[in-house]
Amino acid sequence: MSLNDGNWFTEVCDEAGTAFSLRVTRQLHTERSRYQTIEVYETSHFGNLLVLDGFVMLTARDNFIYHEMMSHPALYTHPQPKRVLVIGGGDCGCLAEVLRHGDVIAAELVELDERVTRVSEQFFPELCASNNDPRASLHFTDGVAWVAQADAGTYDIIIVDSTDPIGQAARLFQEPFYASCRRALGDAGVLVVQSESPLIHCALIHSMRAEMGKAGFQRVSTLHFPQCTYPSGWWSATLAGGERPHAEFRAADAQAKIFTTRYYNADMHRAALAQPTFMQER
Amino acid sequence: MSLNDGNWFTEVCDEAGTAFSLRVTRQLHTERSRYQTIEVYETSHFGNLLVLDGFVMLTARDNFIYHEMMSHPALYTHPQPKRVLVIGGGDCGCLAEVLRHGDVIAAELVELDERVTRVSEQFFPELCASNNDPRASLHFTDGVAWVAQADAGTYDIIIVDSTDPIGQAARLFQEPFYASCRRALGDAGVLVVQSESPLIHCALIHSMRAEMGKAGFQRVSTLHFPQCTYPSGWWSATLAGGERPHAEFRAADAQAKIFTTRYYNADMHRAALAQPTFMQER
Numbered sequence: 025m026s027l028n029d030g031n032w033f034t035e036v037c038d039e040a041g042t043a044f045s046l047r048v049t050r051q052l053h054t055e056r057s058r059y060q061t062i063e064v065y066e067t068s069h070f071g072n073l074l075v076l077d078g079f080v081m082l083t084a085r086d087n088f089i090y091h092e093m094m095s096h097p098a099l100y101t102h103p104q105p106k107r108v109l110v111i112g113g114g115d116c117g118c119l120a121e122v123l124r125h126g127d128v129i130a131a132e133l134v135e136l137d138e139r140v141t142r143v144s145e146q147f148f149p150e151l152c153a154s155n156n157d158p159r160a161s162l163h164f165t166d167g168v169a170w171v172a173q174a175d176a177g178t179y180d181i182i183i184v185d186s187t188d189p190i191g192q193a194a195r196l197f198q199e200p201f202y203a204s205c206r207r208a209l210g211d212a213g214v215l216v217v218q219s220e221s222p223l224i225h226c227a228l229i230h231s232m233r234a235e236m237g238k239a240g241f242q243r244v245s246t247l248h249f250p251q252c253t254y255p256s257g258w259w260s261a262t263l264a265g266g267e268r269p270h271a272e273f274r275a276a277d278a279q280a281k282i283f284t285t286r287y288y289n290a291d292m293h294r295a296a297l298a299q300p301t302f303m304q305e306r
Numbered sequence: 307m308s309l310n311d312g313n314w315f316t317e318v319c320d321e322a323g324t325a326f327s328l329r330v331t332r333q334l335h336t337e338r339s340r341y342q343t344i345e346v347y348e349t350s351h352f353g354n355l356l357v358l359d360g361f362v363m364l365t366a367r368d369n370f371i372y373h374e375m376m377s378h379p380a381l382y383t384h385p386q387p388k389r390v391l392v393i394g395g396g397d398c399g400c401l402a403e404v405l406r407h408g409d410v411i412a413a414e415l416v417e418l419d420e421r422v423t424r425v426s427e428q429f430f431p432e433l434c435a436s437n438n439d440p441r442a443s444l445h446f447t448d449g450v451a452w453v454a455q456a457d458a459g460t461y462d463i464i465i466v467d468s469t470d471p472i473g474q475a476a477r478l479f480q481e482p483f484y485a486s487c488r489r490a491l492g493d494a495g496v497l498v499v500q501s502e503s504p505l506i507h508c509a510l511i512h513s514m515r516a517e518m519g520k521a522g523f524q525r526v527s528t529l530h531f532p533q534c535t536y537p538s539g540w541w542s543a544t545l546a547g548g549e550r551p552h553a554e555f556r557a558a559d560a561q562a563k564i565f566t567t568r569y570y571n572a573d574m575h576r577a578a579l580a581q582p583t584f585m586q587e588r
Contacts, residue, residue: 027309027316027325034309034327041351042534043309045316047323069323086505089582223368223534250532250540252324252505257539258532287582295577300371300569 033065033073035080037255040224044253046070046083052147057139059192064147070253072147074115076140076187084148086252087117090218091151092288093249093296094261095121098181098216099128100274100293101266105180106130109208111167111196113185114140117151119160122183124283131160136192138164168195174208182209184217189228197232202239202264212267215241219262221255222248222303229260229303236264245270246303247296249287271297315347315355317362319537322506326535328352328365334429339421341474346429352535354429356397358422358469366430368534369399372500373433374570375531375578376543377403380463380498381410382555382575383548387462388412391490393449393478395467396422399433401442404465406565413442418474420446450477456490464491466499471510479514484521484546494549497523501544503537504530504585511542511585518546527552528585529578531569553579 027034027045034045046067053064063075071084082090095118099105106129108122114135122131135141141162145152154160163170171182182205189197196217205215215236219229233244241264251259263270271294278290309316309327316327328349335346345357353366364372377400381387388411390404396417404413417423423444427434436442445452453464464487471479478499487497497518501511515526523546533541545552553576560572 027318029318032325034325036309036311039351041329041349043314043316043325043327043329045325045327047325067323069321223532248532250505250530250538252538252540256532256534258534284583286584289580289583289586291580292582295580298571298573298577300574301566301571302568304571 033067033075035078035255037224040255042255044080044255046073046253048073053143055139055143057137059137062139062143064143074144074148079188080253081187082115082117082148083253084150087151089249089287090251090259091117091121092285093247094118094183094185094216094218096278096285096288097247097261097273097293097296098183098214098263099125100278101214101263101270102180102212103267103274107179108132108181108183109134109171109179110183110185111171112136112187112193113183115144115148115151116141116155118183118185120151120154122181123154123157123160129159132163133160134163134165134167134170136164136166168201168204171201171204171208176207177210178208180210180213182213182215184215186218188220197228197235199235199238202236202241206240206265209265214266215264217262219246219260221258222246222260222300223256223258226303229262232262236262241265243270245297246299248298248300249296315349315357317360317537319506322537324537326362326537328355328535330355335425337421337425339419341419344421344425346425356426356430361470362535363469364397364399364430365535366432369433371531371569372533372541373399373403374567375529376400376465376467376498376500378560378567378570379529379543379555379575379578380465380496380545381407382557382560383496383545383552384462384494385549385556389461390414390463390465391416391453391461392465392467393453394418394469394475395465397426397430397433398423398437400465400467402433402436404463405436405439405442411441415442415444416449416452417444417446418448450483450486453483453486453490458489459492460490462492462495464495464497466497468500470502479510479517481517481520484518484523488522488547491547496548497546499544501528501542503540504528504542504582505538505540508585511544514544518544523547525552527579528581530580530582531578
């Protein structure tokens with residue numbers, strides 16, 4: 025079958041020889057910001073679609089899995105997460121999940137491109153509904169420099185919600201940045217970084233884990249979850265730090281949480297920590 | 307980006323408004339069998355690709371996840387699986403996984419279309435390497451009638467490795483077939499049926515679970531796993547029957563198994579049983 029019937033947005037993943045397409049009903053927005061091309065489409069079945077430089081960032085339908093899994097496992101790994109930093113994540117989906125935790129007293133978002141946030145406020149208001157929470161602050165600047173300049177022990181949690189490891193984002197997958205994160209985190213601090221597809225980017229995941237180890241993180245775990253609109257449909261986040269083995273997260277608190285989630289729960293948290301045999305062997 | 311550069315095989319999923327494409331280097335085979343169009347392509351990154359009536363059946367690269375998860379959880383749920391029936395599964399990948407279990411004394415494959423198996427023997431010899439195992443027997447006939455005619459208690463395990471619930475395969479998702487399976491299974495017997503995408507086909511999964519309940523299966527669990535080349539990249543299998551709660555599978559035996567797997571292990575088995583919140587709520 026071909027895509028000649030109707031309008032489609034297609035993202036080619038060259039390193040996997042695959043492509044993923046969403047049927048679009050119209051383009052809602054396009055602009056060239058200082059950093060990148062930002063597009064928004066209305067799709068037939070996945071709600072609005074945000075695209076940066078031709079890569080799918082999120083859809084209204086399936087982003088909940090990614091945002092919940094980038095946030096809640098890290099926050100339930102820390103004994104009492106009060107101060108949270110989100111690097112990247114300009115769509116504000118991670119920030120919204122973080123602010124659901126009553127323990128959090130301050131959540132800072134540091135995104136390079138303010139336009140991503142402004143466009144998200146317009147086309148994904150459900151992700152930005154907490155941006156005016158008095159605990160939230162948004163900063164539009166370079167996240168790597170921000171963490172390098174932070175006082176030691178400033179944060180309990182650092183969430184790195186970045187694009188793929190190319191261009192500016194490549195630094196977010198390397199030891200110097202992880203060393204800054206370790207310094208900026210308190211002793212019980214937890215770092216979580218989006219870490220691409222276990223099937224396609226297995227080598228990258230292992231390189232990140234090694235870089236985190238070199239930066240002084242003794243505990244490193246990779247979480248697995250579906251992400252239907254990213255290459256291979258299977259995604260990961262890598263967790264580093266914490267005072268106890270990652271399997272000993274606050275499961276009772278996760279079970280008793282008073283806010284609602286659609287994917288995350290204590291069982292799914294535990295399940296996401298299981299490693300396929302081919303990942304264990306590497 | 308468009309798919310104008312190079313040759314691609316594309317499968318459109320109309321009910322989700324998505325499409326998935328694999329870059330192909332050449333077509334290795336095409337034929338119209340009595341039942342369907344069978345095609346094989348060589349892809350750039352996923353090895354050989356088997357396509358039936360335009361739908362991706364498997365690729366050499368990622369079928370291990372599906373075949374392991376369709377087989378080992380069911381076999382480790384039964385106390386001692388000796389007699390196994392595979393319905394569909396003409397590529398023989400499930401049969402090969404079943405035959406890795408030393409307890410199995412007889413494994414029957416009942417596939418409607420003999421040509422699927424013959425084409426698989428030619429282009430996916432790694433999946434068919436156990437077809438001459440003296441415990442294996444292949445029958446090319448209708449699986450629904452086969453089970454309906456089987457003596458009560460003939461099988462310990464029935465694996466339904468079917469195509470999507472359209473045409474002939476629709477019967478494999480309905481109560482009368484499940485009632486036949488229940489009769490053909492011994493008291494400890496376990497049925498496992500491929501059950502499509504949790505994101506796209508959630509309603510179908512719940513309908514199947516209800517049909518299994520009506521057929522007299524008291525224990526029903528849905529297993530989740532990635533399947534990168536199927537729509538949404540996220541797939542499921544639904545397990546029914548058994549003597550004990552499905553969480554109480556033979557984990558010690560799974561941990562001590564002497565054959566190798568690439569995805570499956572006791573932790574991944576447990577993880578696959580966890581249900582996302584949106585599935586629990588339904």
